[in-house]
Amino acid sequence: MAATLREVAERAGVSVRTVSNVVNDFPQVAAETRAKVQRALDELGYQPNAVARTLRNGRSGLIALVLPELDVPYFAELTRAVIEQAAVAGYTVVVDQTDGDPVRERELVMRGSRAAMFDGLIFNPLALGDADLRNRPSSTPVVLLGERVVQGGLDHIMIDNVGAAELATRHLIDLGRQRIAAIGDQFDETRRTGQLRTQGYRAALQSAGREVIAELVRPVEFFHRADGAAAMAELLALPEPPDAVFCYNDLLALGALRTILSRGLRVPEDIALVGFDDIEDGRYSTPSLTTISPDKNQIAKNAVQLLLNRLDGDRSDPAEISAGYTLELRESTTGRPV
Amino acid sequence: MAATLREVAERAGVSVRTVSNVVNDFPQVAAETRAKVQRALDELGYQPNAVARTLRNGRSGLIALVLPELDVPYFAELTRAVIEQAAVAGYTVVVDQTDGDPVRERELVMRGSRAAMFDGLIFNPLALGDADLRNRPSSTPVVLLGERVVQGGLDHIMIDNVGAAELATRHLIDLGRQRIAAIGDQFDETRRTGQLRTQGYRAALQSAGREVIAELVRPVEFFHRADGAAAMAELLALPEPPDAVFCYNDLLALGALRTILSRGLRVPEDIALVGFDDIEDGRYSTPSLTTISPDKNQIAKNAVQLLLNRLDGDRSDPAEISAGYTLELRESTTGRPV
DNA sequence: AGCACTACTTGCAACGTTGCAAGCTCAGCA
């Protein structure tokens, strides 16, 4: 097993170089020689050694997608889009999950040790920030996703969180809701998403002449269903519960929905809900979830394109791309179809 | 950037070998030399070249997890478990998505081209079967997951699909349901999961003295929410709709649930539902989903352990491990807590 | 017959790393 060029060459009675020429389909090989070598290749079940090729050629054909959590549907769906885009260009994508652990992020992205097996990285950081990324010793090109980093000197794709959150909140205002809550605020400096969406939430309320009521803005540790369910329970325990909630992602909204329904309340009649991410779960929940839908395909396409440009030697200034989004109206705010 | 040992050696005025000794913390280096070299390392921002190391050492420290679909929550959750297990042993896991495409599966698993970058593979095949896998030319160890392959001559971890499906169906029988349907049957030879679960479904009905009604066993193309929703619509359109449905995975069940609720029917009062996989979505749906819960941690642990054994040179006969499962009772069959 | 040219094949070196064994320097001791 794991025959090498040399072993094949010995068996076929030709030089290593000639075997390589056959393997790589070089035209300058006599038909007879080619047949002889091919037979030896088949007999030994030769498979080229990818590591040696990579060392020699400087290209592995592998791109790593480094994400916080794969079991968060948004990331799983984004992954699909990235894989499709990269396949078009002949690249294989492998995914790595960091859990936002700074140690793992650093190991994968900063130290060449593991990262250098890949031609490039698409990285959604949670722990690492501007400072870390600026003095990255490795020269493997990186494209950043998400809002964690503001000024990293690297290509960067994000969405306008403030604007999107404002749009979601304004939708609830337009529905005539009076006490609009928010679930997903975050204080930790490594979690900027929550802060930005709170900004948008406040902006929408203020520009509608509404007051921002502190107790209606609930912080969470993670953007998971359990956090949404817990935060919603707190909101329902208030003397004056909300009649609408903007959840900073769909998982929070699905958790909140579960809590609301389990109390016998109705959505949207008693409480309207808006989520963020447009994951598939939200289209099949009952009621289905009104949500901000980021253009995942655009994000993936841009990320892969920027990375490929860098691999082709593009030395231009880092790009900063803001991907599009729309508000998808569904039953959790519009009510069930009759 | 991307300084090499040689460049560091020149700068420090020592040999390449000495720099390597410093980098690898060999004891036999004079303190003064070490300091000098360290300075050069820092100044040049040296990072070891992982590809060259792998070529030299024959180990990359990377394991590939090759799965059909990452945006199927079961796989995403399994991935988390595998990553955790592998991390214990110092291995990094990268995930690759095949979509069950035979070309991609072959490229990743059969041809060494891409696979050989990894020390081992954990592979859940859809397209490749026994015949393909038996004459795999690559010598990278592989552990198989799932039911696609029966006799591949490779380590293999599965669950007892027939028994689990029987348990799920019997639960519905025990609830006194009269017309128990099944969603998820499959005919394609590459999709054995559906066939096995149908076997279990039939076995349960027969051992309870029930007839198997053909029109109540609905086939699907994929195990996705949309397929479940469509199949449920067909069932509801029957002259005598079912009063219980065993869905072959939770996504199908969630799709079916959506259809049922959208018709104004109640779960479980009108129709009881059982799923399979125990994904997080099913715990937060309303009603929450009774489901077969495969022991994902056991699957992951065994898979990683078997693979590591092979990497350590274990040459024993391929293992065939059946992972455990339980039936998780939730609201979709037991009703809401009052 | 001699030469040029085509058609094919080959050896060398290098990608960046590390195991091995040999090398050097110097202190300590007889």
Place this chain on the structure above:
DNA sequence: TGCTGAGCTTGCAACGTTGCAAGTAGTGCT
């Protein structure tokens, strides 16, 4: 002074591949 050995450093070779340039043989032309 010469020898031993400890302490440290080094050169060589190899992992498996491919670019480069040079090599060989054979054909056709003059």
